Amino acid sequence: xRDDELLDRLQRGAFDYFVDATNPDNxxxxxxxxxxxxxxxxxxxxxxxxxxxxxxxxxxxxxxxxARALVTLRFFASSPQSPDPAAxxxxxxxxxxxxxxxxxxxxxxxxxxxxxxxxxxxxVLTAGAYFTADTADEKEIRALSRDLYGRVDWDWARNGxxxxxxxxxxxxxxxxxxxxxxxxxxILYVLALASPTHPVPAASHTAWSETYQWEHIYGSDLLYxxxxxxxxxxHAWIDFREIKDAFMREKGSDYxxxxxxxxxxxxxxxxxxxxxxxxxxxxxxxxxxxxxxxGTKPEHGRERLFFNxxxxxxxxxPDDGTICPAAVLAxxxxxxxxxxxxxxxxxxxxxxxxxxxxxxSGFNRVAPxxxxxxxxxEGFFGLDQGLVVLMIENHRSGLIWRLMRECAPIRTGLxxxxxxxxWL
Amino acid sequence: xxxSHEPYDLLIxxxxxxxxxxxxxxxxxxxxxxxxxxxLLGGVCLNAGCIPSKALIRTxxxxxxxxxxxxxxxxxxxxxxxxxxxxxxxxxxxxxxLARREPAERLTALGIDVYAGHARFAGADSVVVGDLTLRFExxxxxxxxxxxxxxxxxxxxxxxxxxxxxxDLTECPERLLVIGGGPTGCELAQAFARLGSRVTLxxxxxxxxxxxxxxxxxxxxxxxxRDGIAIRLDTETIGVRTEGSGKVVxxxxxxxxxxxxxxxxxxxxxxxxxVRDLGLEAAGVAFDPTDGIAVDDFLRTSNPRIFAAxxxxxxxxxxxxxxxAGRIVVANALKGGRERLSAEIIPWCTFTDxxxxxxxxxxxxxxxxxxxxxxxxxxxxxxxxAIVDGEEDGFVxxxxxxxxxxxxxxxVVASHxxxxxxxxxxxxxxxxxxHALTRANxxxxxxxxxxxxxxxxxxEHLQRSSSSLSEPGRPPTLGRR
Numbered sequence: 083x084r085d086d087e088l089l090d091r092l093q094r095g096a097f098d099y100f101v102d103a104t105n106p107d108n109x110x111x112x113x114x115x116x117x118x119x120x121x122x123x124x125x126x127x128x129x130x131x132x133x134x135x136x137x138x139x140x141x142x143x144x145x146x147x148x149a150r151a152l153v154t155l156r157f158f159a160s161s162p163q164s165p166d167p168a169a170x171x172x173x174x175x176x177x178x179x180x181x182x183x184x185x186x187x188x189x190x191x192x193x194x195x196x197x198x199x200x201x202x203x204x205x206v207l208t209a210g211a212y213f214t215a216d217t218a219d220e221k222e223i224r225a226l227s228r229d230l231y232g233r234v235d236w237d238w239a240r241n242g243x244x245x246x247x248x249x250x251x252x253x254x255x256x257x258x259x260x261x262x263x264x265x266x267x268x269i270l271y272v273l274a275l276a277s278p279t280h281p282v283p284a285a286s287h288t289a290w291s292e293t294y295q296w297e298h299i300y301g302s303d304l305l306y307x308x309x310x311x312x313x314x315x316x317h318a319w320i321d322f323r324e325i326k327d328a329f330m331r332e333k334g335s336d337y338x339x340x341x342x343x344x345x346x347x348x349x350x351x352x353x354x355x356x357x358x359x360x361x362x363x364x365x366x367x368x369x370x371x372x373x374x375x376x377g378t379k380p381e382h383g384r385e386r387l388f389f390n391x392x393x394x395x396x397x398x399x400p401d402d403g404t405i406c407p408a409a410v411l412a413x414x415x416x417x418x419x420x421x422x423x424x425x426x427x428x429x430x431x432x433x434x435x436x437x438x439x440x441x442x443s444g445f446n447r448v449a450p451x452x453x454x455x456x457x458x459x460e461g462f463f464g465l466d467q468g469l470v471v472l473m474i475e476n477h478r479s480g481l482i483w484r485l486m487r488e489c490a491p492i493r494t495g496l497x498x499x500x501x502x503x504x505w506l
Numbered sequence: 507x508x509x510s511h512e513p514y515d516l517l518i519x520x521x522x523x524x525x526x527x528x529x530x531x532x533x534x535x536x537x538x539x540x541x542x543x544x545x546l547l548g549g550v551c552l553n554a555g556c557i558p559s560k561a562l563i564r565t566x567x568x569x570x571x572x573x574x575x576x577x578x579x580x581x582x583x584x585x586x587x588x589x590x591x592x593x594x595x596x597x598x599x600x601x602x603x604l605a606r607r608e609p610a611e612r613l614t615a616l617g618i619d620v621y622a623g624h625a626r627f628a629g630a631d632s633v634v635v636g637d638l639t640l641r642f643e644x645x646x647x648x649x650x651x652x653x654x655x656x657x658x659x660x661x662x663x664x665x666x667x668x669x670x671x672x673x674d675l676t677e678c679p680e681r682l683l684v685i686g687g688g689p690t691g692c693e694l695a696q697a698f699a700r701l702g703s704r705v706t707l708x709x710x711x712x713x714x715x716x717x718x719x720x721x722x723x724x725x726x727x728x729x730x731x732r733d734g735i736a737i738r739l740d741t742e743t744i745g746v747r748t749e750g751s752g753k754v755v756x757x758x759x760x761x762x763x764x765x766x767x768x769x770x771x772x773x774x775x776x777x778x779x780x781v782r783d784l785g786l787e788a789a790g791v792a793f794d795p796t797d798g799i800a801v802d803d804f805l806r807t808s809n810p811r812i813f814a815a816x817x818x819x820x821x822x823x824x825x826x827x828x829x830x831a832g833r834i835v836v837a838n839a840l841k842g843g844r845e846r847l848s849a850e851i852i853p854w855c856t857f858t859d860x861x862x863x864x865x866x867x868x869x870x871x872x873x874x875x876x877x878x879x880x881x882x883x884x885x886x887x888x889x890x891x892a893i894v895d896g897e898e899d900g901f902v903x904x905x906x907x908x909x910x911x912x913x914x915x916x917x918v919v920a921s922h923x924x925x926x927x928x929x930x931x932x933x934x935x936x937x938x939x940x941h942a943l944t945r946a947n948x949x950x951x952x953x954x955x956x957x958x959x960x961x962x963x964x965x966e967h968l969q970r971s972s973s974s975l976s977e978p979g980r981p982p983t984l985g986r987r
Contacts, residue, residue, distance in 0.1 A: 253761035259711070262720070400724065400727075
């Protein structure tokens with residue numbers, strides 16, 4: 083199968099997750115395809131973004147895509163915002179998980195989540211940037227996008243500290259730890275810096291970047307972060323090619339190049355396969371994802387440790403042998419040949435995945451599973467599918483990057499974070 | 507009350523490692539030295555800290571190796587049974603043996619006047635011990651610290667262990683809850699887990715060893731989990747109660763509460779300085795009950811003739827400061843020197859498996875100070891001897907001033923990190939850079955080759971950078987040579 087055809091199928095397979103998992107009444111998207119899954123606001127952010135892709139590729143009529151976006155935005159505009167533990171959000175932020183099928187209120191006692199709110203708003207702003215026609219629906223999309231973004235009190239989420247907190251609960255207040263080390267929080271900081279109403283000070287971004295580690299690992303110089311998704315999530319919306327903040331100017335690199343190097347480190351780790359997990363140059367990709375479950379398995383006198391859903395990373399771990407195939411496919415813009423080669427290998431190992439052309443959250447060749455190929459995650463996770471749709475699109479057409487280059491909050495946030503050069 | 511006639515050149519309060527080393531160093535300078543200790547010579551380190559815990563850790567490692575013999579091509583012995591009294595007896599034998607090296611009689615024979623009793627300052631230049639008043643030209647307070655007793659409701663009533671009494675146990679607890687994910691908590695949690703206890707380790711932060719690098723803490727977390735320890739991060743211990751012969755501990759993470767039933771609780775949440783009843787006010791020595799005695803960079807207190815070092819001091823709680831303290835105090839107190847603590851290269855180590863050792867700056871510290879820093883990393887799975895030994899978990903990280911060969915700091919995570927770090931400490935102390943580490947010949951295969959490999963990565967990177975610098979007249983910045 084030609085690469086184009088393969089990507090067509092994989093991108094459409096991933097998009098169909100959103101068709102299947104979106105509640106048409108409120109636009110909320112289930113976190114996973116497993117029964118009784120709540121909605122994840124981050125997945126909704128991806129869901130709003132993939133509508134632009136679907137409209138461009140003819141999978142949805144533009145009016146249909148706009149109508150779907152509008153349902154979602156109207157829900158977030160009208161849902162209760164208050165300190166009530168059963169609200170949908172507070173101070174413009176939203177709870178990480180919401181009741182999917184019913185009220186849309188907070189689910190699982192989850193936290194008010196700045197990062198997941200940022201991913202939601204990346205989607206809200208994508209919708210605002212794409213639906214620019216002079217129709218009633220598209221005008222309303224733009225207005226809601228602007229209003230919702232303006233009411234988020236980003237600065238409150240610092241809790242008076244230098245960096246943004248990782249969460250807040252009405253029962254217990256702010257989590258006592260903030261963002262440390264390079265992570266997917268780039269998009270959070272960009273949106274928080276750019277707010278027209280409640281911006282965080284530039285010093286907050288500086289304080290965060292002081293915790294970065296510039297490392298030389300396996301012959302590559304990179305801003306270190308172990309899991310692959312860290313090098314991808316913000317890149318789903320922001321074209322980091324050739325734009326540099328103070329840190330990257332000092333290092334003579336940029337964040338896009340950094341993600342490419344992170345893939346080099348992932349592949350080299352897999353080639354070495356120090357924990358003998360069955361990795362190889364075409365079997366790599368440690369990221370956040372589902373896992374075989376907590377517990378240990380004795381193996382040649384050593385306990386092999388397994389995890390549930392967690393952020394796996396290289397080279398310092400955690401590593402229980404679980405590969406996240408969607409994260410590999412989402413590496414396409416950075417390392418197309420390597421990503422495609424690995425995905426083809428995955429599909430040879432698991433040809434049944436071509437039934438849906440949708441990749442599971444994880445597989446593990448050394449964890450017990452239904453056959454000799456080991457464990458495979460059940461069902462699908464929305465974050466994986468959304469990331470795959472956007473990154474394939476960025477690789478093929480650059481659509482999302484192009485839209486967001488013209489998005490005022492993205493430009494302003496990047497500039498306030500000290501980015502210069504390139505398209506900026 | 508009697509008075510000694512001549513003031514001592516140096517009077518030391520506290521017979522722990524810092525006190526003993528300083529006494530020896532002062533004696534070597536021809537000083538007249540007195541040492542006052544109210545308990546056992548050797549201090550916490552010998553009697554309730556480093557030495558007993560390391561003895562326990564060694565035996566625990568043996569049990570782990572027996573169970574995992576297959577990993578090294580061996581066969582796991584049948585019916586491994588823990589003989590806890592034997593474990594503790596070995597620990598006590600070692601402790602007694604080491605204590606015999608520094609008996610009071612030997613110090614006395616060397617010329618140090620040793621006083622057994624509680625010392626209390628009577629003024630700016632004298633202390634009282636029993637009915638004796640001892641005068642001094644200079645004094646060192648090295649009274650150490652004691653275990654923090656956290657105000658957890660029900661904890662005192664239920665009873666608990668600290669590093670001060672855990673080595674008095676006669677039975678290995680079947681179920682043990684450890685409060686505190688610092689060095690003491692992690693070391694003992696792992697040791698008891700390996701000896702067979704079902705251990706729950708509670709830490710109120712998102713990672714263990716809060717002052718160490720995240721990657722080191724991540725590897726430790728995995729290692730502890732492999733030892734079967736139930737890890738509870740971001741978790742507060744909010745209450746303890748007794749039920750039958752056991753204890754029930756209430757834990758809370760954010761708004762989620764649960765309970766754990768255990769037989770023993772071990773608290774390892776740090777130390778408080780031993781400053782009570784020392785008469786520091788009379789001596790004009792400023793102190794705080796929590797932060798201890800305030801000292802400057804010369805280890806001098808607010809009384810210029812009195813110095814302080816170790817756990818009794820604010821802000822200088824390096825765990826391995828003894829030899830540095832001895833050198834600084836002797837130089838500054840006896841010879842009018844200006845030796846600074848900040849100029850010392852002081853490594854430290856947490857003796858878990860793998861061990862975690864650090865020296866010099868952390869990356870975050872360097873970046874906060876606007877020092878351009880780059881880290882060169884070699885994983886232990888790249889090191890032949892580590893592979894051969896089945897000890898591949900870990901890394902060597904050298905933090906270097908970017909664009910130069912100057913070593914700013916290092917973190918080593920390895921089975922023998924406490925030994926490996928010394929090569930880097932020596933290089934830093936001697937002002938040597940990456941080039942020196944690459945030039946040192948080493949036997950092959952050894953795990954310390956990880957350091958040479960890391961340094962070589964740095965030097966090769968510098969050479970590539972300098973050869974790519976094509977600007978005429980611009981010299982390559984190869985750092986201090």
